[in-house]
Amino acid sequence: MNKDEQLKAAINQKLIETGERERLKELLRAKLIECGWKDQLKAHCKEDFKHKNTLYMDKIMWTIMQFK
Template identity: 65%
Template sequence: MDKTKEAQMRATMNQKLIETGEKERLRELLRQRLVEAGWKDELKMHAKEIVKEKGVERITVDDLVTELTPKARALVPDSVKRELLQRIKKFLEEQQL
């Protein structure tokens, strides 16, 4: 599949997710699962460590986000990723996309 066609397909899927409200339901499910897994607390502790290490006066929000993002992605449990992927696949099948 060429990049243009892939981009169009992604846009179509995203539009359907938004129109049906499924995108917001998936976001809420993700928030809930991350809280249950302790992801938020672990990330908060990591953020505090970074600020303590660098010094509150010498770190910007952008710096903190840059440092936290890879860790945040890595900490998402595989079970949560699988659950969301299954929900998205099911949605797309139901929408015949």
């Protein structure tokens, strides 16, 4: 494990121990809902997949990752 990976692991562990990781996840989730991002992503995916007969997880994930 290199120094960057060690630092990342240490920070993640501290966030978990203090409960901040869950708090930050909930804050991010709430902000994304508040700004409409979640609904926009859902509408984008529905429209994109409407014309496809077969869906594969890798194509679904690619579509989600390309959403801006």
